[in-house]
Amino acid sequence: xxxxxxxxxxxxxxxxxxxxxxxxxxxxxxxxxxxxxxxxxxxxxxxxxxxxxxxxxxxxxxxxxxxxxxxxxxxxxxxxxxxxxxxxxxxxxxxxxxxxxxxxxxxxxxxxxxxxxxxxxxxxxxxxxxxxxxxxxxxxxxxxxxxxxxxxxxxxxxxxxxxxxxxxxxxxxxxxxxxxxxxxxxxxxxxxxxxxxxxxxxxxxxxxxxxxxxxxxxxxxxxxxxxxxxxxxxxxxxxxxxxxxxxxxxxxxxxxxxxxxxxxxxxxxxxxxxxxxxxxxxxxxxxxxxxxxxxxxxxxxxxxxxxxxxxxxxxxxxxxxxxxxxxxxxxxxxxxxxxxxxxxxxxxxxxxxxxxxxxxxxxxxxxxxxxxxxxxxxxxxxxxxxxxxxxxxxxxxxxxxxxxxxxxxxxxxxxxxxxxxxxxxxxxxxxxxxxxxxxxxxxxxxxxxxxxxxxxxxxxxxxxxxxxxxxxxxxxxxxxxxxxxxxxxxxxxxxxxxxxxxxxxxxxxxxxxxxxxxxxxxxxxxxxxxxxxxxxxxxxxxxxxxxxxxxxxxxxxxxxxxxx
Amino acid sequence: xxxxxxxxxxxxxxxxxxxxxxxxxxxxxxxxxxxxxxxxxxxxxxxxxxxxxxxxxxxxxxxxxxxxxxxxxxxxxxxxxxxxxxxxxxxxxxxxxxxxxxxxxxxxxxxxxxxxxxxxxxxxxxxxxxxxxxxxxxxxxxxxxxxxxxxxxxxxxxxxxxxxxxxxxxxxxxxxxxxxxxxxxxxxxxxxxxxxxxxxxxxxxxxxxxxxxxxxxxxxxxxxxxxxxxxxxxxxxxxxxxxxxxxxxxxxxxxxxxxxxxxxxxxxxxxxxxxxxxxxxxxxxxxxxxxxxxxxxxxxxxxxxxx
Numbered sequence: 001x002x003x004x005x006x007x008x009x010x011x012x013x014x015x016x017x018x019x020x021x022x023x024x025x026x027x028x029x030x031x032x033x034x035x036x037x038x039x040x041x042x043x044x045x046x047x048x049x050x051x052x053x054x055x056x057x058x059x060x061x062x063x064x065x066x067x068x069x070x071x072x073x074x075x076x077x078x079x080x081x082x083x084x085x086x087x088x089x090x091x092x093x094x095x096x097x098x099x100x101x102x103x104x105x106x107x108x109x110x111x112x113x114x115x116x117x118x119x120x121x122x123x124x125x126x127x128x129x130x131x132x133x134x135x136x137x138x139x140x141x142x143x144x145x146x147x148x149x150x151x152x153x154x155x156x157x158x159x160x161x162x163x164x165x166x167x168x169x170x171x172x173x174x175x176x177x178x179x180x181x182x183x184x185x186x187x188x189x190x191x192x193x194x195x196x197x198x199x200x201x202x203x204x205x206x207x208x209x210x211x212x213x214x215x216x217x218x219x220x221x222x223x224x225x226x227x228x229x230x231x232x233x234x235x236x237x238x239x240x241x242x243x244x245x246x247x248x249x250x251x252x253x254x255x256x257x258x259x260x261x262x263x264x265x266x267x268x269x270x271x272x273x274x275x276x277x278x279x280x281x282x283x284x285x286x287x288x289x290x291x292x293x294x295x296x297x298x299x300x301x302x303x304x305x306x307x308x309x310x311x312x313x314x315x316x317x318x319x320x321x322x323x324x325x326x327x328x329x330x331x332x333x334x335x336x337x338x339x340x341x342x343x344x345x346x347x348x349x350x351x352x353x354x355x356x357x358x359x360x361x362x363x364x365x366x367x368x369x370x371x372x373x374x375x376x377x378x379x380x381x382x383x384x385x386x387x388x389x390x391x392x393x394x395x396x397x398x399x400x401x402x403x404x405x406x407x408x409x410x411x412x413x414x415x416x417x418x419x420x421x422x423x424x425x426x427x428x429x430x431x432x433x434x435x436x437x438x439x440x441x442x443x444x445x446x447x448x449x450x451x452x453x454x455x456x457x458x459x460x461x462x463x464x465x466x467x468x469x470x471x472x473x474x475x476x477x478x479x480x481x482x483x484x485x486x487x488x489x490x491x492x493x494x495x496x497x498x499x500x501x502x503x504x505x506x507x508x509x510x511x512x513x514x515x516x517x518x519x520x521x522x523x524x525x526x527x528x529x530x531x532x533x534x535x536x537x538x539x540x541x542x543x544x545x546x547x548x549x550x551x552x553x554x555x556x557x558x559x560x561x562x563x564x
Numbered sequence: 565x566x567x568x569x570x571x572x573x574x575x576x577x578x579x580x581x582x583x584x585x586x587x588x589x590x591x592x593x594x595x596x597x598x599x600x601x602x603x604x605x606x607x608x609x610x611x612x613x614x615x616x617x618x619x620x621x622x623x624x625x626x627x628x629x630x631x632x633x634x635x636x637x638x639x640x641x642x643x644x645x646x647x648x649x650x651x652x653x654x655x656x657x658x659x660x661x662x663x664x665x666x667x668x669x670x671x672x673x674x675x676x677x678x679x680x681x682x683x684x685x686x687x688x689x690x691x692x693x694x695x696x697x698x699x700x701x702x703x704x705x706x707x708x709x710x711x712x713x714x715x716x717x718x719x720x721x722x723x724x725x726x727x728x729x730x731x732x733x734x735x736x737x738x739x740x741x742x743x744x745x746x747x748x749x750x751x752x753x754x755x756x757x758x759x760x761x762x763x764x765x766x767x768x769x770x771x772x773x774x775x776x777x778x779x780x781x782x783x784x785x786x787x788x789x790x791x792x793x794x795x796x797x798x799x800x801x802x803x804x805x806x807x808x809x810x811x812x813x814x815x816x817x818x819x820x821x822x823x824x825x826x827x828x829x830x831x832x833x834x835x836x837x838x839x840x841x842x843x844x845x846x847x848x849x850x851x852x853x854x855x856x857x858x859x860x861x862x863x864x865x866x867x868x869x870x871x
Binding site: 080083087160162221451464474 | 595597602604605607609610611612619620644648649713714717725730732817820821822825826833834
């Protein structure tokens with residue numbers, strides 16, 4: 001304040017001298033007013049210094065502190081963002097890597113490593129203008145050549161990419177380096193989900209020099225990006241540690257500050273057991289828990305020592321896909337009756353303490369292009385379910401289970417992990433005369449059974465994804481029999497809408513097609529949606545400014561700071 | 565003795581070969597496709613699943629895959645993990661120290677507790693000490709380890725703040741996991757030591773030792789226990805082998821790295837090379853431990869001689 005004042009006075013004196021002595025009277029008045037004004041401003045700014053410490057701490061981010069995250073997983077496979085499909089691997093890599101663009105939870109795209117971009121009207125090329133002065137953690141420069149290197153690597157056969165590669169295959173053609181800060185990505189076919197994919201960690205930029213140095217298999221143990229944090233160590237099955245990158249000056253304007261991050265270090269501790277992880281948070285051994293069971297969530301929510309986060313997630317909600325080739329679910333009436341007969345609200349209240357919302361379609365409400373009309377199709381109604389079954393010729397037998405032409409109305413419900421939801425459904429379906437037989441196997445066996453479709457009627461398939469193109473994975477005819485499409489349906493109209501939605505680069509156009517696709521899927525009752533997945537996370541109260549990415553899974557650690 | 569050991573080690577080769585073959589074919593017969601599971605979290609098209617299968621070599625004819633596998637293990641190369649792209653040997657070796665640490669500590673707990681309870685019950689047979697010891701032993705083996713582990717965490721880490729709850733780091737981090745795992749083993753050891761001791765205490769040489777005027781300690785430990793330990797050592801050997809492969813529950817509850825967890829993750833994800841490598845390792849560990857047990861008989865019982 002004092003320095004500013006004297007500088008201003010000095011400047012005014014200089015100007016007065018230029019105007020001549022006569023101005024001295026005016027100058028004195030002006031100087032008085034100026035001093036009074038600046039003093040007033042000074043008090044207004046300094047005033048809060050006298051306020052209680054707590055209020056000040058909550059407002060002003062401070063640098064320093066270590067975030068210790070308890071990660072709910074048994075292991076992390078590989079720290080190569082362009083290879084792994086594992087959600088937790090991306091969670092721990094996000095602090096170390098940047099993407100060309102960023103997407104906020106409202107769906108808007110922000111500059112990242114690319115400060116500007118243009119999309120050709122035919123959707124076949126994207127021109128990115130890159131930020132300058134960006135370096136990888138190993139000191140090598142980030143430039144257009146690095147972008148080209150990364151994209152070519154994602155689609156290369158030898159990389160065996162599990163997420164980036166499949167997302168690009170059939171679309172990506174090549175990258176062209178125009179100059180060190182301009183790169184053109186060319187497509188053989190337009191891809192409406194590309195911008196969203198580009199904002200995700202699986203398309204983050206990896207240092208080409210590091211890939212050369214560590215080799216294609218070694219790079220996964222030594223991640224080198226441009227992010228606000230640098231890799232320190234990875235002790236397998238134990239923890240991953242990263243430390244602040246003090247050279248970081250290219251943060252996306254989507255964030256609330258610029259320059260280096262606030263936190264000194266972040267340690268990700270792998271703690272597979274839910275009870276042990278909550279205990280670790282309560283014992284102060286970790287200050288962030290990335291997955292809290294619903295019961296613990298309720299008690300932490302009511303405890304002022306903790307902050308809780310309930311984040312809705314886009315993609316395919318918790319649903320069971322219905323096999324349309326195996327009786328009795330081969331009949332539309334049976335599939336629709338199942339949709340009417342399941343009381344989702346009761347399931348959520350009983351099993352999940354009411355923390356989730358009921359799902360009515362193949363996309364969750366926070367997904368781009370969600371069609372709310374699906375909510376009108378199958379409100380909970382046991383009478384409607386019974387009516388449908390009666391009209392279809394299923395008459396109630398002596399033991400309460402319906403029969404038609406000597407066949408009992410029995411379905412095989414395959415699950416993995418636990419049978420809780422399936423058991424609740426079993427009781428509800430019984431009241432309308434459907435017998436559900438539950439089989440619990442491990443995930444690989446359920447996958448296999450559902451893919452063949454010979455014994456399964458219902459099988460679980462939630463896919464968390466930021467883009468509605470995930471619908472093709474579950475519903476496209478070309479994925480039936482070998483992929484994750486377990487419905488064995490044959491609706492080419494639905495298929496067409498999915499293809500058009502994937503290809504359109506205009507968001508309004510994509511919406512039209514995906515809206516239709518969701519209605520078609522639900523009118524044909526190809527699935528029974530149960531609840532919308534939400535991330536339940538918690539932290540110590542002193543962890544500030546926690547915001548989540550568009551997937552609803554990972555916090556933006558760059559803006560997080562710890563108060564005292 | 566030397567020839568005995570070498571003979572046993574040579575005999576282990578066909579055993580290992582058998583294990584390798586059985587596990588290899590078993591993994592390929594069981595349902596569950598590694599490529600599909602690797603792509604499961606976010607989904608992928610059928611075409612991409614097929615491409616990954618191709619890249620992982622899973623579409624090659626099975627006899628070619630088997631031959632490749634045999635030739636690589638004969639060179640000591642256990643292959644690469646599908647998921648982590650790391651060398652299987654490196655992966656297991658990195659996790660092994662933590663598992664060995666936990667196994668040894670659990671063995672110490674179960675041996676000390678088990679032998680103490682067993683001896684106590686035997687010398688005070690039919691008394692209340694006997695009854696209580698056996699009930700304690702029964703409780704130890706009945707409590708599920710994940711429940712016991714969590715209860716210990718709640719009590720000692722959360723309420724009393726005496727011990728850390730999760731992770732590795734030192735002796736303090738080892739106490740709760742070792743107790744959780746060791747109590748179950750203690751029960752078996754206690755019962756075995758008790759019945760062995762009861763049998764031994766009726767032997768004539770024990771009566772003789774008492775008659776000679778030796779102290780109670782000398783009779784019980786020096787003469788009786790030493791002989792009672794022979795069947796116990798067999799059990800301890802088997803326990804060690806079992807623990808080495810099966811510490812997964814305790815490792816998960818206490819968030820300790822270990823080969824048990826690596827194995828379960830690999831099995832769920834059908835990471836063939838890791839599962840095969842782990843199975844070979846456990847088989848080899850069993851062979852070595854049993855060999856050590858057999859050698860220890862020679863030390864414990866002078867009547868035993870190996871040609």
